[in-house]
Amino acid sequence: MGFWKSLFSSSETASGASGRSAAENGAIATEPRIIFSTDREIDLYELEELCDAVGWARRPLKKVKKALHHSFLVVSMWEDRGAKRRLIGFARATSDCAFNATIWDVVVHPEYQSRGLGKALMKFTIKKLKSEDISNITLFADPQVIDFYRRLGFMLDPEGIKGMFWYPE
Numbered sequence: 001m002g003f004w005k006s007l008f009s010s011s012e013t014a015s016g017a018s019g020r021s022a023a024e025n026g027a028i029a030t031e032p033r034i035i036f037s038t039d040r041e042i043d044l045y046e047l048e049e050l051c052d053a054v055g056w057a058r059r060p061l062k063k064v065k066k067a068l069h070h071s072f073l074v075v076s077m078w079e080d081r082g083a084k085r086r087l088i089g090f091a092r093a094t095s096d097c098a099f100n101a102t103i104w105d106v107v108v109h110p111e112y113q114s115r116g117l118g119k120a121l122m123k124f125t126i127k128k129l130k131s132e133d134i135s136n137i138t139l140f141a142d143p144q145v146i147d148f149y150r151r152l153g154f155m156l157d158p159e160g161i162k163g164m165f166w167y168p169e
């Protein structure tokens with residue numbers, strides 16, 4: 001866990017789990033690194049593949065592109081193996097650019113889950129929002145991930161406040 005912690009205190013790039021480079025380790029193969037990016041120009045097909053992998057319903061790519069374009073923050077998490085880069089996580093946030101932000105579409109590829117990467121992705125996203133002086137961060141949690149968000153400090157119904165939804169009939 002120490003390695004992932006160090007990720008947030010420094011740059012947006014991290015080396016392999018040992019914290020040492022491949023050369024330092026005497027390895028010949030390039031060690032995979034986990035990289036975070038806030039570049040919103042991401043390959044929509046790659047993003048769709050990631051969302052497919054966790055069983056999310058498909059959304060029209062044109063609308064996804066629009067949503068990314070109008071998001072306040074887009075965070076992608078990549079496994080970098082030198083020549084190859086794979087999208088392994090994603091999150092985005094919408095905001096009024098002053099007080100509030102809402103986090104959407106948090107996902108880690110199933111092959112990379114349960115390694116602390118979801119937590120790393122969320123901490124990176126929160127850090128970015130805080131750096132923009134956003135103080136109120138909200139999200140909508142699926143029932144099966146409430147405890148994941150709780151562990152990150154999110155509260156369910158603080159002071160009895162309930163999320164309310166309006167859906168077209």
Ligand SMILES: CC(C)(COP(=O)(O)OP(=O)(O)OC[C@H]1O[C@@H](n2cnc3c(N)ncnc32)[C@H](O)[C@@H]1OP(=O)(O)O)[C@@H](O)C(=O)NCCC(=O)NCCS
Pocket residue numbers: 054105106107108109112113114115116117118119120140141142144145146147148151
């Ligand atoms: C939810 C998700 C992002 C978590 O990513 P992950 O990389 O597996 O999570 P991590 O390994 O970083 O887990 C961080 C902590 O949360 C816990 N955790 C992870 N998933 C959890 C879950 N579903 N329920 C409760 N706790 C969970 C871990 O045990 C870990 O606890 P620890 O800090 O005490 O060790 C990932 O499972 C996912 O992409 N799920 C499918 C998409 C989804 O449901 N997204 C949320 C939509 S609201």
